Amino acid sequence: MxxxxxxxxxxxxxxxxxxxxxxxxxxxxxxxxxxxxxxxxxxxxxxxxxxxxxxxxxxxxxxxxxxxxxxxxxxxxxxxxxxxxxxxxxxxxxxxxxxxxxxxxxxxxxxxxxxxxxxxxxxxxxxxxxxxxxxxxxxxxxxxxxxxxxxxxxxxxxxxxxxxxxxxxxxxxxxxxxxxxxxxxxxxxxxxxxxxxxxxxxxxxxxxxxxxxxxxxxxSGSYTLRFDSARALMELLARMLPPGAKRDVLMVRPFLVTVLPQFGPVFLRNDEEIRRTKMELAKPLMDAYWNEGVAHRLRVHERLRLHLVAQQRPDLLADVIEFIKAKTAPTPVLEKRGTRLYLAYPHFRSKPAGIPDRVYLAEPREAKAYPGWRQGSTESFLRRATRKIRRTLSQRRTTPRSATAA
Incomplete structure (x- = not known):
């Protein structure tokens, strides 16, 4: 029944x-x-x-x-x-x-x-x-x-x-x-x-x-269909969520899963016309939805490639893809007493390239794999506060009493 x-x-x-x-x-x-x-x-x-x-x-x-x-x-x-x-x-x-x-x-x-x-x-x-x-x-x-x-x-x-x-x-x-x-x-x-x-x-x-x-x-299917898919998903997220952290965390998905693979090793095999078309198809997506809230949720090499897509720099992008394809490890650059780690992928601090340092800055989830890096936020704040208190006490000890206090 x-x-x-x-x-x-x-x-x-x-x-x-x-x-x-x-x-x-x-x-x-x-x-x-x-x-x-x-x-x-x-x-x-x-x-x-x-x-x-x-x-x-x-x-x-x-x-x-x-x-x-x-x-x-x-x-x-x-x-x-x-x-x-x-x-x-x-x-x-x-x-x-x-x-x-x-x-x-x-x-x-x-x-x-x-x-x-x-x-x-x-x-x-x-x-x-x-x-x-x-x-x-x-x-x-x-x-x-x-x-x-x-x-x-x-x-x-x-x-x-x-x-x-x-x-x-x-x-x-x-x-x-x-x-x-x-x-x-x-x-x-x-x-x-x-x-x-x-x-x-x-x-x-x-x-x-x-x-x-x-x-x-x-x-199967043309690469153009992938951009159609990414655009549809991004538009859905923009319709259903206001700008902010919640939208950004979900925007990671179409950028990472759908857009970024078009700018991996396959990009090097594409002829100039396809490369140009891919950059053109990506541009309105990058202009509308790529921002720092999305960028800082990605690993450095992912963020760097998408930054170069957003800047329409296929020449620099090809260098980065070649570097990644060769499985070359980027040189870690530790600064600010070990609390800031940059990964020196191609064009790091190159004046002609003009790529901001923040694009190469490793977020904690990626930086923790590198010896010498340490979380800096709370520890640094406490250390600075302690130094300030010590300076204040030292100044008080060395300041002579006023004549009126005698």
């Missing part, structure tokens, strides 16, 4: 997903949750490799209700996900990619986590199979957190459990105009609108499978 409202709707958008789809569907069928509490909505996005037949066969045998929708190819993952979301009736939705798979207890554990804590989004631990997954957010299970006080901003893929009422209340859908990064936009908005996020780090809920046929969307 099926429930009027399933606990979770599993939405699978599938395009040319064979043979990976077989194990994906098997992982849904093997869920420990009562099948009556699950519904599956699968959208065959114009596949011609047997994907549609595989979905139909699964619908005929699966212990849970399955809806299969066949449509012409939409050109990306957003369309199928939106179609599935429009059909969903579950309290929660989970977006499952057709080439990936679930851990056996994934849905049961994630739904229980959301119900226990009243949270709107649940992240289940991800492991990779022939593919590197995000890692920095799985340190420990968090019953309740948010995007500002955890590392969840570095996993913006759609493979999360979302409370459907949250998505419907805000009319949230995937942006079908984006060919890549559409899930980052959707997930970041959900994080910002959510009444709490849970992180389930002690059980592998999701297996991210690396395809060997080169059909992963994240591995």
């Amino acid at each position: 099926t429930l009027a409202e399933p606990d979770v709707s599993v939405i699978i958008g599938a395009y040319e997903a064979m043979p990976y789809l077989v194990e994906c569907l098997a992982s849904v069928e093997a869920q420990s949750m009562d099948p009556a509490r699950i519904e599956v909505i699968a959208v065959n996005d114009g596949s011609r490799d047997g994907t549609g037949d595989c979905l139909d066969e699964f619908a005929a045998r699966a212990p849970m209700p399955v809806t299969v929708i066949h449509q012409e190819n939409s050109g990306g993952p957003s369309g199928p996900r939106n179609v599935g979301l429009a059909k969903a009736t579950g309290r929660y939705v989970f977006f499952l990619d057709a080439d990936d798979r679930l851990g056996p207890e994934a849905l049961e554990r994630m739904v229980a986590m959301a119900d226990k804590n009243g949270t709107d989004v649940v992240l289940g631990r991800v492991e990779g199979i022939n593919r590197k997954p995000p890692q920095s957010m799985w340190g420990k299970t968090l019953d309740r957190t948010d995007v500002f006080s955890s590392n969840i901003k570095f996993t913006l893929s759609a493979q999360k459990l979302f409370r459907r009422a949250l998505l419907e209340r805000h009319g949230m859908r995937f942006d079908e105009s984006l060919w890549t990064g559409e899930d980052a936009l959707f997930t970041m908005e959900a994080y910002l609108r959510a009444d709490g996020v849970s992180v389930l780090a002690d059980y592998t809920c999701y297996y991210l499978v690396g395809r060997t046929d080169g059909k992963h969307v994240t591995k």
Whole structure:
């Protein structure tokens, strides 16, 4: 007997997903949750490799209700996900990619986590199979957190459990105009609108499978699409957050994950026309959103490269990338009695280059790895205060008494 409202709707958008789809569907069928509490909505996005037949066969045998929708190819993952979301009736939705798979207890554990804590989004631990997954957010299970006080901003893929009422209340859908990064936009908005996020780090809920046929969307597409993705995410953050520390901490993500890789070793392999185009595409993003609040949250070599992009200096940038590519260690320059550390990457204190010293200044999290550096703020203040008191006492001892005091 099926429930009027399933606990979770599993939405699978599938395009040319064979043979990976077989194990994906098997992982849904093997869920420990009562099948009556699950519904599956699968959208065959114009596949011609047997994907549609595989979905139909699964619908005929699966212990849970399955809806299969066949449509012409939409050109990306957003369309199928939106179609599935429009059909969903579950309290929660989970977006499952057709080439990936679930851990056996994934849905049961994630739904229980959301119900226990009243949270709107649940992240289940991800492991990779022939593919590197995000890692920095799985340190420990968090019953309740948010995007500002955890590392969840570095996993913006759609493979999360979302409370459907949250998505419907805000009319949230995937942006079908984006060919890549559409899930980052959707997930970041959900994080910002959510009444709490849970992180389930002690059980592998999701297996991210690396395809060997080169059909992963994240591995394909023009570099121009990456700038489109970065711009869309930056604009979302600017709309939803006022200028300040909270916006800056989230702006780190598109700068670090989407923009900066375009100015790594691949930049050296690009011809002059592509280099010029990349600088042109980056300029409005740097002008609008790059600031000291974002910059000081990055490591020196990251900050330096983005500073040179902002200054439109591809000549100097190429020197820095060559230096990093060669794995040359920058010379540490300690000043202010060891409380200030500069990392002398190329063009440090070069008058012709004119790059400010602050660009090379290591923040404490990076500086602490270098012998001789020490935290200066509180200790220096106390030391200065002590010296001032000593000078005052010394002056009092050496000042002669006035004649009237005799």
